[in-house]
Amino acid sequence: MPAVSFQQVSKTYPTPRGDLHALQSVSFDIEEGEFFGLLGPNGAGKTTLISVLAGLARASSGRVLVHGSDVQSDYATARRRLGVVPQELVFDPFFNVREALRIQSGYFGMQRNDAWIDELLDGLGLADKATANMRQLSGGMKRRVLIAQALVHKPSVIVLDEPTAGVDVELRQTLWQFVSDLNKSRGSTVLLTTHYLEEAEALCGRIAMLKQGRVVALESTSALLARAASNVLRFKTDAALPIDLAVQARITGRVVQLPANDALAVERILARLREVGVSPEDIEIRKADLEDVFLDLTGTGGRPGPVPLPGETPPDAGAADTVTGVGARNA
Numbered sequence: 001m002p003a004v005s006f007q008q009v010s011k012t013y014p015t016p017r018g019d020l021h022a023l024q025s026v027s028f029d030i031e032e033g034e035f036f037g038l039l040g041p042n043g044a045g046k047t048t049l050i051s052v053l054a055g056l057a058r059a060s061s062g063r064v065l066v067h068g069s070d071v072q073s074d075y076a077t078a079r080r081r082l083g084v085v086p087q088e089l090v091f092d093p094f095f096n097v098r099e100a101l102r103i104q105s106g107y108f109g110m111q112r113n114d115a116w117i118d119e120l121l122d123g124l125g126l127a128d129k130a131t132a133n134m135r136q137l138s139g140g141m142k143r144r145v146l147i148a149q150a151l152v153h154k155p156s157v158i159v160l161d162e163p164t165a166g167v168d169v170e171l172r173q174t175l176w177q178f179v180s181d182l183n184k185s186r187g188s189t190v191l192l193t194t195h196y197l198e199e200a201e202a203l204c205g206r207i208a209m210l211k212q213g214r215v216v217a218l219e220s221t222s223a224l225l226a227r228a229a230s231n232v233l234r235f236k237t238d239a240a241l242p243i244d245l246a247v248q249a250r251i252t253g254r255v256v257q258l259p260a261n262d263a264l265a266v267e268r269i270l271a272r273l274r275e276v277g278v279s280p281e282d283i284e285i286r287k288a289d290l291e292d293v294f295l296d297l298t299g300t301g302g303r304p305g306p307v308p309l310p311g312e313t314p315p316d317a318g319a320a321d322t323v324t325g326v327g328a329r330n331a
Contacts (some may be wrong), residue, residue, distance in 0.1 A: 001068050002029035004053065004255065005188035006253060009062035011048050011213075020140050024050040024213040025062070032067075032156075035183050035190045037204030037221070038196070041298050044210040046193045047087065050161050053191075054084045072084055080108055082322060083155035087162045091134040097121070098130045101152050102116050107155035120148040123178040125170075140167045142184055151182070157189045158182065164196060176203065200289040201225070213296045222295050232288050233260040234279035242276045250295060257291070260285065 011023040023045045029038045040046050051057035053064050055071050065069045066078040092100060098117065105113040120126045124144045129137060134145065147163060158179065164172045180203065182188040185283070194200055200207060200221075200322045208226055209217040217224060236254045250257040266285065273280055 002065070003034070003067060004030040004191065005065040006053075007063045007065070009055065009064060010060050011041040011050065011052060012060045022213050023052070023059070023207075025059060026210070026215055027062075027215070028208055028215060028218050030189060030191060032189055033183070033187045034206060035180075036192065037200040037207040038193045038210065039189060039207060039294060040202060040210035041171060043212075044298070045213040046210055048213075050084070050159055050191075053159065054082060055079060076217070079225075080153065080213055081156050082159060083150035083153065083157070084159040085147050085150045085161060085163050087165065088141060089239060090140055090148065091137075091145065093133070093135045096131050096133050097126060097137075097148075097313075100134060100145060101148055104149045104152045110153055113152065117148075117152060117155065120151055123174075123181075124148055125174050139170050143167055143175050144174075146169065147314075152312075155188075157191065160190065160192045160194075162195065164194065164199065164316045172199075192229060196288070197207065197294055209292075209294065209297055218299050221290070225288070227293055231259045231260050231262075231266075231284070232292060233266055233285055235283045237278055237280050239278040241278065244311070245272060247283075250292075256280075259288070270277050 006026050008026055009026045010021070012237060013020040013022060026045070026049060035040070038046050038049070048057060052103065053066070053071060055075050058072065066081050067111075068075040069081070072247055092103075095103065099115045101120065102113070104118070118127075121130055125145060126141070126144050126148065129141060133180075134142065138147065143163070147160075150158065160179070163175060176199070179188075179190060183190050190203075192200065192204060204221055207217070208215055208221050215232045234257045238254060241249060241251075241256065243313045245258060248258055258269055260269060270280070
């Protein structure tokens with residue numbers, strides 16, 4: 001039995017301009033003990049899907065099951081098995097950290113839970129803040145408490161919705177070490193949404209990608225990476241790129257990244273740059289990563305294509321001859 005099962009889940013919101021389809025027949029299963037990634041650009045439907053899973057929103061059609069329990073008809077059982085860390089920082093200003101965790105335990109009928117609370121405080125670096133009022137904590141510390149609250153009732157399924165957004169490196173490392181231990185040693189199922197794709201690549205065994213409320217990819221991380229160009233040419237420049245390179249490039253400030261599957265592709269790119277008088281700096285070749293796959297599948301970045309030899313007609317010969325770094329696609 002899957003830990004989580006999304007079965008033809010759709011969610012539609014009526015608006016003055018017509019229906020908004022936030023989710024459209026989303027179906028996939030997350031197996032018990034998986035570390036699963038849910039990725040997509042802003043507005044793809046990730047948080048809506050998690051809200052349906054958590055019972056905060058009702059699907060327009062379809063079902064969601066947690067270990068076989070329907071999140072609507074058997075909501076009490078389903079929610080006991082879920083621990084959700086939301087994007088927003090929500091806290092009660094009238095209690096200290098330990099009191100907040102004890103109260104959260106009480107919501108699930110758990111008494112004398114202090115041993116596990118102590119383990120959470122220690123594992124998440126909150127031991128020295130146990131008696132601090134929630135109002136006194138920094139944003140990063142408040143997020144640690146949110147994570148502890150989601151785990152305090154020992155859920156079998158942990159849902160992390162952008163858990164490291166806007167937090168420092170120390171918290172990220174502490175969080176991933178603790179959650180990875182829960183996944184490996186206790187068999188907890190983890191569902192992660194994140195815009196830090198290097199985290200998803202390092203942690204998730206399988207990934208679903210959403211675009212405009214639909215699943216556009218559902219594969220193991222290794223299979224997704226195999227889709228990407230084997231190498232990427234990276235360099236810096238302040239100059240304008242020729243249009244045939246610009247339409248394929250991922251440009252961030254001065255940094256340009258272009259797909260380059262082999263040495264011949266690298267030679268073609270460098271020859272094209274010399275032809276138009278562009279002198280690249282800090283040239284390097286790296287392996288393609290999950291971000292390259294993400295940008296390709298979601299249509300938010302340049303799609304790899306062949307680089308023409310000098311003298312060949314570029315794909316968009318009728319367009320402008322050059323594109324500046326500011327005007328090109330930005331990652």
